[in-house]
Amino acid sequence: MKQHLYIMLLILLLSACSGNNGKKYVIGVSQCSEDIWRDKLNNELVMSTYQYDNVTLKFASANDNDKLQKQQIEQFIKEGISLLIVSPNQIHTISSVIDKAYDAGIPVILFDRKTDSGKYTAFMGADNYEAGHEMGQFIAQQLGGKGNVVEIGGLKGSSPSIERDRGFTDAMKAYPGIRIVDRRYADWLKNRGEAVMDSMLRQCMEIDYVFAQNDRMAVGALQAAEKHGVKDLKFVGIDALPVPGGGMESVRDGRLMASYIYPTRGDLVMQLALNILEKKPYKRDNYLKGTLVTSNNANALLLQNEEIMKQTARLQSLHGKVDNYLAQYNHQKVYLVLFSIIVLLLVGIMIYVYRSIVARHRIEEETVAAKLQFFTNISHELRTPLTLIADPVDYIIHDSNLNAQQRDMLQIVQRNVAVLTRLVSEILDFRKVQNGKMKLHLSDFDLAESMRQWFSLFATSAQKKNISLQLEVPEALSMRADHDKLERICYNLLTNAMKYTPNGGRITFAASVEGDKVRITVSDNGIGIAHDEQPYIFNRFYQAKNAEHGTGIGLALVKAFTELHHGLATVESREGEGSRFIITMPLRQAGELSSSRSEQAFSPVVETVADEDVPNQARHIDDLVLPDETARPEVLVIDDNSDIRAYLRTALSSIYKVSEAIDGKSGLEMARRIVPDLIISDIMMPVMDGLEFCSQLKQDKAISHIPVILLTARSLDDQRVEGYEHGADAYISKPFSLRLLLSRIDNLIQSRKKLSQLFSNSDENDVFEKLSNETDKTFITQLRKIIQDNLGDSEFNVERFGDEIGLSRVQLYRKVKALTGHSPVEMLRKARLMRARHLLQTTDKSVSEVAYAVGFSTPSYFSKCYKEEFDLQPAQER
Numbered sequence: 001m002k003q004h005l006y007i008m009l010l011i012l013l014l015s016a017c018s019g020n021n022g023k024k025y026v027i028g029v030s031q032c033s034e035d036i037w038r039d040k041l042n043n044e045l046v047m048s049t050y051q052y053d054n055v056t057l058k059f060a061s062a063n064d065n066d067k068l069q070k071q072q073i074e075q076f077i078k079e080g081i082s083l084l085i086v087s088p089n090q091i092h093t094i095s096s097v098i099d100k101a102y103d104a105g106i107p108v109i110l111f112d113r114k115t116d117s118g119k120y121t122a123f124m125g126a127d128n129y130e131a132g133h134e135m136g137q138f139i140a141q142q143l144g145g146k147g148n149v150v151e152i153g154g155l156k157g158s159s160p161s162i163e164r165d166r167g168f169t170d171a172m173k174a175y176p177g178i179r180i181v182d183r184r185y186a187d188w189l190k191n192r193g194e195a196v197m198d199s200m201l202r203q204c205m206e207i208d209y210v211f212a213q214n215d216r217m218a219v220g221a222l223q224a225a226e227k228h229g230v231k232d233l234k235f236v237g238i239d240a241l242p243v244p245g246g247g248m249e250s251v252r253d254g255r256l257m258a259s260y261i262y263p264t265r266g267d268l269v270m271q272l273a274l275n276i277l278e279k280k281p282y283k284r285d286n287y288l289k290g291t292l293v294t295s296n297n298a299n300a301l302l303l304q305n306e307e308i309m310k311q312t313a314r315l316q317s318l319h320g321k322v323d324n325y326l327a328q329y330n331h332q333k334v335y336l337v338l339f340s341i342i343v344l345l346l347v348g349i350m351i352y353v354y355r356s357i358v359a360r361h362r363i364e365e366e367t368v369a370a371k372l373q374f375f376t377n378i379s380h381e382l383r384t385p386l387t388l389i390a391d392p393v394d395y396i397i398h399d400s401n402l403n404a405q406q407r408d409m410l411q412i413v414q415r416n417v418a419v420l421t422r423l424v425s426e427i428l429d430f431r432k433v434q435n436g437k438m439k440l441h442l443s444d445f446d447l448a449e450s451m452r453q454w455f456s457l458f459a460t461s462a463q464k465k466n467i468s469l470q471l472e473v474p475e476a477l478s479m480r481a482d483h484d485k486l487e488r489i490c491y492n493l494l495t496n497a498m499k500y501t502p503n504g505g506r507i508t509f510a511a512s513v514e515g516d517k518v519r520i521t522v523s524d525n526g527i528g529i530a531h532d533e534q535p536y537i538f539n540r541f542y543q544a545k546n547a548e549h550g551t552g553i554g555l556a557l558v559k560a561f562t563e564l565h566h567g568l569a570t571v572e573s574r575e576g577e578g579s580r581f582i583i584t585m586p587l588r589q590a591g592e593l594s595s596s597r598s599e600q601a602f603s604p605v606v607e608t609v610a611d612e613d614v615p616n617q618a619r620h621i622d623d624l625v626l627p628d629e630t631a632r633p634e635v636l637v638i639d640d641n642s643d644i645r646a647y648l649r650t651a652l653s654s655i656y657k658v659s660e661a662i663d664g665k666s667g668l669e670m671a672r673r674i675v676p677d678l679i680i681s682d683i684m685m686p687v688m689d690g691l692e693f694c695s696q697l698k699q700d701k702a703i704s705h706i707p708v709i710l711l712t713a714r715s716l717d718d719q720r721v722e723g724y725e726h727g728a729d730a731y732i733s734k735p736f737s738l739r740l741l742l743s744r745i746d747n748l749i750q751s752r753k754k755l756s757q758l759f760s761n762s763d764e765n766d767v768f769e770k771l772s773n774e775t776d777k778t779f780i781t782q783l784r785k786i787i788q789d790n791l792g793d794s795e796f797n798v799e800r801f802g803d804e805i806g807l808s809r810v811q812l813y814r815k816v817k818a819l820t821g822h823s824p825v826e827m828l829r830k831a832r833l834m835r836a837r838h839l840l841q842t843t844d845k846s847v848s849e850v851a852y853a854v855g856f857s858t859p860s861y862f863s864k865c866y867k868e869e870f871d872l873q874p875a876q877e878r
């Protein structure tokens, strides 16, 4: 993540920094002087760079100073310029430094002026000889071949000065009537031109025409003549600059007789430079065309130039604007980059914060889960001791010998055990909800009636606290939901209300129908809940600041159970004024009516142990049965009277595992399912009575072996006979003595045990005879046959055993174990080893052959089992 961020930032920065700032070529321009001619040239050079974005120009002006120009060129070399454009002040004085640049690999363009060295890359400029020659001819013509002329030269050692003079002199040679009376140098400067003219006039020279090698000197000379009052003297110059104050205006105005366009053409110079730099073809010596300017064409040329100047100005302004925009654009780019960086950083920070929140949340979740797991484990641990406290207390509390004080104390114990038991089951229930194991057991019931019942449970405690209870329910309210869970929801809310409502307060329990929904409310005028705590009170383990005590799980369970019903649990509360808990849920839950729920509602068959948190494999009854399951025999109590069932449960549960059913039919189903060790059944019951139950049981192969004690108010002898005829193993009349019942139960279980021990230790036929029940005899015969038939089949296992005999695994196990004291696998193994012994003693087969013949898959395992069974190695049988 961080790496990506850095890469993106880098790309943004690079893209922002790239663009026109990184020009490739730096061209140094070394000018010998500073004047309007060179200004024009410099301007043209700059303008030309507009079409090349990879060129930067650097200007230096030596102000007619050789030394300075050399220094400036040295500096250019140091800076590593790409190309040098130079107008050398003089032909010889600065050649050395130009050679140096050239030798350093810097291309050199000589412009306008030359050196005496051949070390240059290209030259561009006008033909100065031509210029001098043209002006000579013009003067000669103007004078008609006769007259006196003076020449004012530029800088003595500069190439234009030398060449112009040569051209002029050569032109004059054709006119013998013209005399060059003087020749002076004025270093290209106006004031120097004026000075030399002044000096010549002072000498009273006769002069008709003055040829100055540039316009500036010509105008200076003209001004000197004017000062001297000399009127008929004529002047010409060179340059003919078409700019204000330039030579072209002077010609137009008649102050100069003529001039010669000495072109600047910075555009062509730049083109040449680029050709050299980009290794394109170019000419080494490039001469620019000049033109004579007289009063005839000066005006036209000026107008023409004016237009060009306007265009140039417009172009420059446009370029200025573009530059401006570019600068703005670059600024914006920088802002954009900064903005992007800030956005990226913000995004990064947000991601970081989000991740930390998620991580913290996960840690909290894990902590809560660990807490819940811890409570679950403790709850499991607590359940057995609680049962062991509750059952004996329930048992003793009915003892008529107890005095009032003892009973009171026991009732305290009973109440507190009930509180603990409820707490434990709430934690376990909550765990179930969390694991998604909590299911709805739907039944149809009258909610109004149920609410009346639930509410009545609080009447006594409300009375004690002087709390007024109000119930607001319709006459009847038909509902399809999980009755027990709804009861728990209401019970928890009412308990809560009781807890937080002060003496003399009021609690209202109401239900109303709104469309297809029911709304159940529990309102109180108790202490209320702070506004900021309200969103959390349904969270597990949450305890409000003013909570008295508790685990914080009750309301969480309310919410979970409500949501299981696709409903909503909310609270409205004001601190100091009271609270209203509101449960809304559909009146009718979609789904099948649960058979187990309907049994619970109308024919309660309740398994004592219904532990959903016990791992699955431990619930499979195979050869490995949990020790406590085998250790505690299981008794099924069938009676339609719930008090009798409760009483028997209380009396038996300390010794036996107790299950209950409310009539013969549900009892039979239950017996088939759990295969108990003994059944106590009432005779007079709805749906299916005890006699019918007994005879069906005794005909059912899976459960026929289970001893049945019939319990009835009937005590007539012939009825007893009827009972025994239906297969009952014992008969006890009501009212019965608990001790008698306990000893009868014990007897039957013990004699069943003895029978099975007999089965495993003695001749099977003896035991067979002792079986009273025909179904059991048939079963044993069948069992033996199946074992014998499959002795040699190593693939034959418990599943197939069950399939063949027509019993489930549990039934087969329980049945075989009860009858024989052995598990089916042990029986099978025993029979295989018996056959093996017979084979070893009566045949020549090897140990391995015998092992395979009796269905062992490896001889070593066979030998091990053999040793365990007979305390002999198979080989020792020989």
Ligand code: FRU
Pocket: 033, 034, 035, 037, 038, 112, 113, 154, 160, 188, 213, 214, 215, 216, 238, 239, 262
């Ligand atoms: C400008 C200038 C021009 C002249 C040229 C000769 O600096 O003096 O007037 O024509 O130089 O190099």
